[in-house]
Amino acid sequence: MSHVTHTPSSPAVFRIVDLFAGPGGLDVAADVLGYRVTGIEWDDNACETRAAAGMDTFAGDVREYSAALFPHAQVLTGGPPCQTFTVAGHGAGRRALDDVLEYIARLHDAVRSDKTPWNEVDRVWSGISEELQSKALEADAVKTEKREVEAARSVTRKAVRKNLAGHGCSTEEIKIALKTLEAPLAPARRDADLKSLFDDLVSLEKSLDAHRVRLEELGDERTGLVLQPLWWVIERSRRPGLVPYEAVVLEQVPAVMPVWVEYEKVLATLGYRTRTQMMHTEAFGVPQTRRRAVLMARLGEIDIPKLDEPHERYRPGGAPAASRDADRADARLWEVDEKSVGRRKGPKDSWVSMEAALKKARDIAREIVPDLDLPDRPAFTVVSNYGTGGDPGARGRRDHDDPSATVTGKVSRNRLVHKGTDTDLPLFSRFELAEAGVLQTFPVAYPWRGRDRSQQIGNAVPPRLALHVLRHVLEPELSEKEADARLEQAVAKLENWRPPSEPARIRRREDLEGHPLTGG
Structure with missing residues (x-):
């Protein structure tokens, strides 16, 4: 980026394309490490922040772009938005997770043999995309119908309140009647108009329940978005004329870890060494307790070890209820055993308050x-x-x-x-x-x-966590001493970073020609 004035000290200046880039958490980390990042982001507010920060940005839906449009990107990163997946129970989250895992399995089958023609691989993705689009269109129609039913229910409930009040029912009696769908007083029960209103309410409630069930079955567009990074990797690996990414870094909430585990299988088939890790942000110097499911991949034969935690984890006398309850079922299956996490020599630093x-x-x-x-x-x-x-x-x-x-x-x-x-x-x-x-x-x-702006901040990748992950994946040749010095320098630059005097231009899809990553 043009506003970087320091000389990058990285062993190689990687060119990164960042999907679902948000306001720039990963990008500012890459900036201070000396890498060049181009982000794709569909939220106009986040794009405004990115522009003011000097971040190279293409605005729009990731699905409007493709890996083939950025042939000179060497690294893929991203944090695709996703609905809440859960590995426990049989609700909408479980169904959504099962759907995503089934789509990943179909893509894996398509690329198991490197002799499979590209058009056949592309046909599988097109079929998945068409299914997802069909579901999205039906979901939109169901949502419209649901809003109409909700409006009708609201009118009917208002009429019921008025009728019951006319029969002398108290506010509490009316509240109970709307919950039980039965008139509380005998005179009201004999009212034919009121009975008809209650019959209408029962019918509307059943209709709403049916609409909710159907929407759960259809899922939402985020199901498709969580597949996008995988498809970008496949396209770069299998499409004639393109070369694979040298590295991939993806992160999301803990519930996405089962998806990353399935991603690993496909990436291994494509020639990557991978590592998934549940990361506690405070263990990497972030003054906040937060868990992120991270997938790291590097092309070739170099293994990716677990990323050391340089800081202690936060353990108060008794874990707060929110921490105990959050993702409890997921944590049991996907939490990393602390004994298995790579340990640094010497004592760890304390977490940051x-x-x-x-x-x-x-x-x-x-x-x-x-x-x-x-x-x-x-x-x-x-x-x-x-x-x-x-x-x-x-x-x-x-x-x-x-x-x-x-x-x-x-x-x-x-x-x-x-x-x-x-x-x-x-x-x-x-x-x-x-x-x-x-x-x-x-x-x-x-x-x-x-x-x-608060939402932008809350949704962002913590840059200091991104520093650790990017350095770990992209600079495996550094010794422990060199890595520590590199991170110390990068953290200082991050803390003292300032935006450019002029904002960056927000690009659109029609601005691809002539961009450094497009080769145009």
């Missing part, structure tokens, strides 16, 4: 963005916008000298209270956007733009 990260950010901001006046708060506790343990009223809490809980799109709603109390801080009782970004390890000077 919110207080330490925010203090360092304030010091840096005074030097590079003096107009950004970040608050210096007294000891505080963060009270989450979310309930814990299934109780909406039991808000999760983290003290200032702990890592943050997972930063989500609702981070701006979290309350900051005096430590050990429920008393809001008189000033700055919410995190500033720059502070929320810092808790994700974005530079304090990162230029958040557009709407839904």
Whole structure:
């Protein structure tokens, strides 16, 4: 990127194409490592942020592009949006996961032999795409019908309330009647009009249930999106005239780990060495507890070892209920045994607290963005916008000298209270956007733009985690000492990073010609 002024110290300057690139979490990490990244992102707000940060961006749906359009990209990265998969139970999440795994198996069958003609491989993908498109179109139609039924139900419920009130029913009796679909008083039960209204309500509720079941069966468009990176790898590996990516890095929420495990089988067939790992962000210097399912792959014969955790994991006296409950079933099957994780020589560093990260950010901001006046708060506790343990009223809490809980799109709603109390801080009782970004390890000077900025921050890849993963996959030849020095330098550059004086141009599909990755 044009605004990088330091001389890259990487052994090789890889050119990366980043699918579902978001506001630039992976991109800014690649930037400070000296790599060149082009992101594809469909959210206009995230594109605005990327442009202000100088990130090379093609706007639009990943499905509008293809691997063949970027033949000079050497590395594929991405975090495809996905619906909630679960490896437990028999609900919509289980069905969605089964559908995705079945599609991956079909693609794997198509590429098992390197003698299979490309047109046959492409035909399999076209068939899958057509199925997904057909389901998406039907789902849109079902959603429209469902909204119409919901509107009719709302009108009917209003008429029922009015009729019951006319019969002298109390507010509580009306509430129970709408729940049980039965009039509470004998005179009301003899009302023919009311009986007809209740019959209509019963019919509408049954119709809504049928629509919900059908929508669960159809899934949603994210089922297809989670397959996109795999298809890009297959296209680069099997389409005549193209060469395989040298490396692949994919990340998502823990529930996607079963998908990455199936990806590994296909990648192995295509000549890659792979590694999947459940990563705890605080163990990589992120001042936040968050788990990410990561798939790493490198073409050729070099194995990818497990990525060492340089920091301790956060273990309070008793794990917060939210942490205990989140992805519990998935964690049992996909959590990494700590004894099996590669260990660094010597003691690990402590995890980083919110207080330490925010203090360092304030010091840096005074030097590079003096107009950004970040608050210096007294000891505080963060009270989450979310309930814990299934109780909406039991808000999760983290003290200032702990890592943050997972930063989500609702981070701006979290309350900051005096430590050990429920008393809001008189000033700055919410995190500033720059502070929320810092808790994700974005530079304090990162230029958040557009709407839904909290959502952009919550959805992003923590750049510091991306630093570790990219260096690990793309620079296997470095010794442990060289790798440590490389990361130390990159972390310093990340913390002190600043945006360019002029924003980058947001490109569209029609702007492919002449781009460095297209060869045009």
